[in-house]
Amino acid sequence: MNLFRQLSSWLGMDNTTISPPPTDRLRDLLDLARRAKRAEDYTTAIQHLDEALDIALERRDATARAVIILQKTELLILQRQWEQAEMLLNEVRRDARASGDKTQLAYTLNAMGLLWQARGEWSRARQYYEEAFKVAEEADSIGAQGRAQGNLGATYLHENNASYAVRLLTDAVMQLNMTDDIEMSSYFVGLLGQSKIENGDEQEGQQYLIRALRLAERMGYRMYERRWSVALGNLAFERGENRAAHNYYQRAIGLFAPDMISNEHITVLCRASRVSLNVGLVDDALQFADKAWQLFQSNRPADIADVIQLGQPEDVANAMLENPPAKESSNSTTKASSATKLDPTLEALVEGTLGIALQANGRSAEALPHLEAAVRIENKTHDAHHIDITREIAAAYAGAGNHERALEMFQQAIERAAASGLALEQAHALRDMGEFYAKIGATQDAIRAWTDALSIYKVEKVNTQIARVYCDMANTRKFAGQGQRAMKDYEQALMALNALDDDDLPTRGVVLSNAAVAYVDQGDVESARAFFREAIIIAERLGDRAAEATRRGNYGWFLLAIGHTQEAITTLKHALEISRSINLTLSMAVQTDNLGLAHDRLGNHEEALHYHQEALRLLEGIEHPHWKAIFQANQGQTLLALNRPDEARPLFESALASGRGKQDIEVTIQALCGLAHLAMKRDAPQDADALLVEAIDLARKADMRRLLAEALTLRSEQQAALHHTDEAQATWEEAQNLFRILHAPQADLKPQWLNHAADRLS
Numbered sequence: 001m002n003l004f005r006q007l008s009s010w011l012g013m014d015n016t017t018i019s020p021p022p023t024d025r026l027r028d029l030l031d032l033a034r035r036a037k038r039a040e041d042y043t044t045a046i047q048h049l050d051e052a053l054d055i056a057l058e059r060r061d062a063t064a065r066a067v068i069i070l071q072k073t074e075l076l077i078l079q080r081q082w083e084q085a086e087m088l089l090n091e092v093r094r095d096a097r098a099s100g101d102k103t104q105l106a107y108t109l110n111a112m113g114l115l116w117q118a119r120g121e122w123s124r125a126r127q128y129y130e131e132a133f134k135v136a137e138e139a140d141s142i143g144a145q146g147r148a149q150g151n152l153g154a155t156y157l158h159e160n161n162a163s164y165a166v167r168l169l170t171d172a173v174m175q176l177n178m179t180d181d182i183e184m185s186s187y188f189v190g191l192l193g194q195s196k197i198e199n200g201d202e203q204e205g206q207q208y209l210i211r212a213l214r215l216a217e218r219m220g221y222r223m224y225e226r227r228w229s230v231a232l233g234n235l236a237f238e239r240g241e242n243r244a245a246h247n248y249y250q251r252a253i254g255l256f257a258p259d260m261i262s263n264e265h266i267t268v269l270c271r272a273s274r275v276s277l278n279v280g281l282v283d284d285a286l287q288f289a290d291k292a293w294q295l296f297q298s299n300r301p302a303d304i305a306d307v308i309q310l311g312q313p314e315d316v317a318n319a320m321l322e323n324p325p326a327k328e329s330s331n332s333t334t335k336a337s338s339a340t341k342l343d344p345t346l347e348a349l350v351e352g353t354l355g356i357a358l359q360a361n362g363r364s365a366e367a368l369p370h371l372e373a374a375v376r377i378e379n380k381t382h383d384a385h386h387i388d389i390t391r392e393i394a395a396a397y398a399g400a401g402n403h404e405r406a407l408e409m410f411q412q413a414i415e416r417a418a419a420s421g422l423a424l425e426q427a428h429a430l431r432d433m434g435e436f437y438a439k440i441g442a443t444q445d446a447i448r449a450w451t452d453a454l455s456i457y458k459v460e461k462v463n464t465q466i467a468r469v470y471c472d473m474a475n476t477r478k479f480a481g482q483g484q485r486a487m488k489d490y491e492q493a494l495m496a497l498n499a500l501d502d503d504d505l506p507t508r509g510v511v512l513s514n515a516a517v518a519y520v521d522q523g524d525v526e527s528a529r530a531f532f533r534e535a536i537i538i539a540e541r542l543g544d545r546a547a548e549a550t551r552r553g554n555y556g557w558f559l560l561a562i563g564h565t566q567e568a569i570t571t572l573k574h575a576l577e578i579s580r581s582i583n584l585t586l587s588m589a590v591q592t593d594n595l596g597l598a599h600d601r602l603g604n605h606e607e608a609l610h611y612h613q614e615a616l617r618l619l620e621g622i623e624h625p626h627w628k629a630i631f632q633a634n635q636g637q638t639l640l641a642l643n644r645p646d647e648a649r650p651l652f653e654s655a656l657a658s659g660r661g662k663q664d665i666e667v668t669i670q671a672l673c674g675l676a677h678l679a680m681k682r683d684a685p686q687d688a689d690a691l692l693v694e695a696i697d698l699a700r701k702a703d704m705r706r707l708l709a710e711a712l713t714l715r716s717e718q719q720a721a722l723h724h725t726d727e728a729q730a731t732w733e734e735a736q737n738l739f740r741i742l743h744a745p746q747a748d749l750k751p752q753w754l755n756h757a758a759d760r761l762s
Contacts, residue, residue, distance in 0.1 A: 026055045026064075033071065038221040040257075042075045049075070066092050066104050070111050077118050078223075085115055102139035106132045110147045117154070126155045146175030150188040157191060162198035169195055186215040186224040194231060206235060226255035230268055237271060241503065242278035243542050249275060253288070261299045263343050266292045270353040279506075280546040282360045289350075289357035293370075296350045299342055348377040352389045359392055364399030371396055387417050387425040391432050398436050406436060427456035431469055438472070441663055443480040447473060464507045467496035471514050478518065479626075481665035483703025487522065490515045509538035513551050520558050521706055523741040532558060546587075549578035553591040560598050561706070563745030569598045586627065589618035593631050596638065605641045612638055625662055629655040633670040637677065645681050652678060669695045669707045676714055685721035692718060709738035713746065720753040728754060 113128035136144035150172030193208025233248030355370035394409035474489035516531035596611030659667030
């Protein structure tokens with residue numbers, strides 16, 4: 001292809017007239033302008049085109065001049081300098097008609113359509129595209145026909161006529177391929193993908209979007225790299241593929257200028273914040289949300305109550321996080337000038353997103369003003385987004401300790417959802433209220449709320465939530481000492497996994513991980529091992545480091561429980577490394593304390609004490625009474641092994657007070673056993689009697705087999721010390737049988753106290 005054809009092929013123009021080739025300088029300028037345009041450096045691109053235009057004028061090359069001006073108008077449109085673009089296009093159209101150059105006229109009409117499309121006047125744009133197609137047919141210009149058909153396809157997609165858009169865009173892509181017109185290829189291929197998705201062909205549509213993204217990457221075309229990254233992120237978001245959505249949104253955000261103020265940039269930041277929360281990246285979520293808020297505040301609409309008609313109508317619809325539409329307008333925004341207007345309806349989204357992210361980071365007091373602002377702005381609506389924000393406000397009040405106000409907001413969300421016929425939003429509010437009740441120890445209220453939520457989820461066939469809510473119910477029942485009933489809920493959660501979509505790995509991982517812990521306490525070691533391993537594999541596959549750390553830590557605890565102490569230490573250290581790398585303080589504390597238990601098992605009590613003390617230190621500043629009391633009880637047992645009973649007593653007493661106050665059965669049993677052990681160390685076995693009777697009774701009722709076996713072991717030793725040999729022997733046999741069921745190493749113990757008791761009687 002000669003250089004003149006190369007020049008005009010920049011727009012895909014068919015040239016039948018051969019003109020002298022441009023100078024090397026002109027060719028270099030066009031190449032530089034193209035590179036600058038694709039890099040979104042529009043000012044530099046226009047400078048290069050202006051210099052190229054001077055050369056074309058000097059050579060009196062009217063065709064080259066027309067091609068360069070058309071390229072300049074495209075850049076002016078992208079910069080929203082519409083009046084100047086219109087003036088130049090009218091000039092080129094007049095020249096084309098005067099010269100009878102129908103190919104040039106067809107391309108000019110296409111450009112005029114793009115101008116009116118950018119202004120939001122789609123019907124006027126369609127008129128220009130239709131005229132462009134007719135003129136292109138007369139000129140037998142395949143490239144111009146392709147552009148006209150592609151632009152008409154965009155128009156039909158905008159009008160929700162996706163099936164006809166698919167037909168037009170398919171032809172357009174084929175025609176552009178025939179003429180080597182790559183400049184518009186990414187745009188039309190991406191639109192074809194979106195049209196197919198809108199038409200119900202999601203899989204093929206996704207493949208076209210990926211192809212469009214690859215084309216943009218090869219050309220270094222930032223505008224389309226960003227556009228199709230956002231589109232693929234939206235698609236993944238709608239499917240619940242949060243990790244993929246996070247990756248696409250993060251990539252798109254990197255393609256915006258950091259200070260670019262546009263509806264699209266702010267909306268993508270908000271979506272990125274939401275999916276970051278969904279994959280447990282709370283720091284990322286807050287970073288994205290804060291950036292969106294800062295950008296909005298820096299160019300806040302003067303009258304937030306007015307709804308401005310934007311040049312890109314889709315921006316208004318795209319402001320909602322839920323179900324974003326597949327189609328987008330053809331123009332891209334650049335860094336806002338003083339005249340740029342943001343969509344005021346974005347304020348509720350921005351405030352709500354920041355409030356949710358702050359709440360997820362445990363900053364309830366800071367979250368409340370933003371959440372309340374979001375609800376205040378949307379006060380006249382009862383849509384899903386408004387109800388979501390109301391739920392978050394309730395959670396923020398709960399986090400701030402205002403339980404009365406939290407319940408009021410939960411109830412408000414439930415009632416508004418019911419009144420609006422939003423069944424799923426009602427179920428979500430009931431679910432969250434159940435979580436709130438569980439946290440404050442109101443077990444029965446929590447179960448009632450979750451049962452109501454489950455009834456809706458089952459009708460709506462929301463299998464993900466069915467599995468997760470059963471899991472929450474089971475955990476809460478287990479904490480409250482309802483062990484057998486908890487196992488039934490775990491079984492229901494496991495059964496619900498059969499109805500999950502294959503790609504719902506996050507839910508599968510959560511259920512398997514929780515069920516694994518429960519099955520350990522039932523002695524089903526093989527099921528527990530299989531569940532732990534699959535849950536860890538899922539976390540690795542999803543790249544969910546927080547889940548991986550927790551699950552590896554729990555697996556280490558499991559290995560310790562069945563006597564694989566060295567393997568447990570290796571696993572716990574690996575989990576601890578991950579927890580440290582992502583600053584999971586609570587996980588670090590639990591894993592550190594479990595390392596202490598492992599060293600206790602090996603008889604390294606001094607080292608064990610160090611780990612228990614470090615675990616308590618890590619909890620400083622964190623309100624988590626359950627784990628604090630567990631760590632105190634474990635440290636107390638280590639101190640008894642080191643013959644330091646005076647230091648152990650206050651730890652056991654503090655743990656017992658916490659357990660009784662929070663109705664925490666596990667803590668209460670461990671603290672009672674600790675105090676009983678202390679009494680026996682002080683040669684006062686009679687003082688342990690009431691403590692052990694209570695501990696054993698609680699453990700039986702709660703079906704906590706491991707704690708029951710440990711309490712029975714202490715009871716056997718205590719009875720032997722009181723010379724009740726038969727009772728000591730029978731009690732040990734019951735404990736030993738439980739240890740065997742649990743596959744615990746204590747089953748092989750040869751209790752010395754039984755030998756001593758027998759010696760005393762002989």
